[in-house]
Amino acid sequence: MASTTGALDSAYSNALGTAVSNATGGSDLGKEEFLQLLVTQFQYQDPLNPMEDKEFIAQLAQFSSLEQNMKLNENMENLLSLQQQQTVIGASNYIGKTVSARGYGVSWEPNSTNTGGRSSTVDWATGEDAASVTVNILDSSGSLVNTYDLGASTAGSINTFKWDGKNSMGGYVTKGVYTVSFVAKTEAGKSTFVDTQVSGVVTGVSNYNGVQYVRMADGRTATLENIREVVSADAASEDLAGPDVITLKDGKASMVRYYVPQEIRGCSVTITDARGEKVFSDSDLGVHQKGIHEYEWSGKDSDGNEVPDGKYQAQFFGLDADNNMVAIECVPEDVS
Numbered sequence: 001m002a003s004t005t006g007a008l009d010s011a012y013s014n015a016l017g018t019a020v021s022n023a024t025g026g027s028d029l030g031k032e033e034f035l036q037l038l039v040t041q042f043q044y045q046d047p048l049n050p051m052e053d054k055e056f057i058a059q060l061a062q063f064s065s066l067e068q069n070m071k072l073n074e075n076m077e078n079l080l081s082l083q084q085q086q087t088v089i090g091a092s093n094y095i096g097k098t099v100s101a102r103g104y105g106v107s108w109e110p111n112s113t114n115t116g117g118r119s120s121t122v123d124w125a126t127g128e129d130a131a132s133v134t135v136n137i138l139d140s141s142g143s144l145v146n147t148y149d150l151g152a153s154t155a156g157s158i159n160t161f162k163w164d165g166k167n168s169m170g171g172y173v174t175k176g177v178y179t180v181s182f183v184a185k186t187e188a189g190k191s192t193f194v195d196t197q198v199s200g201v202v203t204g205v206s207n208y209n210g211v212q213y214v215r216m217a218d219g220r221t222a223t224l225e226n227i228r229e230v231v232s233a234d235a236a237s238e239d240l241a242g243p244d245v246i247t248l249k250d251g252k253a254s255m256v257r258y259y260v261p262q263e264i265r266g267c268s269v270t271i272t273d274a275r276g277e278k279v280f281s282d283s284d285l286g287v288h289q290k291g292i293h294e295y296e297w298s299g300k301d302s303d304g305n306e307v308p309d310g311k312y313q314a315q316f317f318g319l320d321a322d323n324n325m326v327a328i329e330c331v332p333e334d335v336s
Helices: 002-024 031-043 053-094 233-238
Strands: 097-102 105-110 117-119 121-126 130-138 144-153 159-162 176-185 194-208 211-216 221-223 227-232 245-249 256-260 266-272 278-282 291-295 310-319 325-327 329-331
Antiparallel strands (some): 121 194, 130 144, 266 278
């Protein structure tokens, strides 16, 4: 009887190995393999010691549990995939809107003569008073491009860094997206955290390795979870109203009028966009007599690049003979 039992064990083992190998091509045991195992076990069981009912029921229960777990895993995977798709579809509503997000990217686009260009800005703030703040510009390979000393910073104050597009040798870099890395130290020499924020118009959304991203017009990206604010470009522009608003259409800017209450020896103007970001400034508008004056903006930023059509805001400053600041307000066209 021992030899019969040994032959049955050997045949059962060989049959099991063949069943699993044929079904999966390997050693993983799935639903079909488990069923083949059970059928094979019936075929080669010892006739003198057949499987008892409780053993059969227990194996059927295991089979049922295996099938349920496999269906549960499949359903969870499908649910996760569906959620990711829905997130990307929902994020498509950001397209065409301006977002502000925690980020470290800065873009540079040189002009046609490579004598300047346009750079995006990065807002930054330190968590505590910093005696020194430096920012490193890194290229796509992580190599250092340039370093800037930004001086001291007060905790909670929001600062703006705008790169000049130059490398450490003083030459302009090629077009692309670069990374900023801030290093801040307290008076005691301790490193302190620097929070950074970037803004831009969203042109696309994507899903990569389960993480959802928005892509901005200049090539920078930000994760959805890092977005802090979403602003409709049209809505932000519509919020601008008053005599200090400049309308730029087809590259031509509307005239603004401003009132100087006394003679001043110097006058400056700052142009900001609908998000309050500085676009252009000119600190040399010259001597002004008391009265109403007119100003026509060129429609270009401080680097000489044309800016998109839309609404912008003008703010004027004056200095008297004693270098005191003089308040200058814009006035409507019907004021004389």
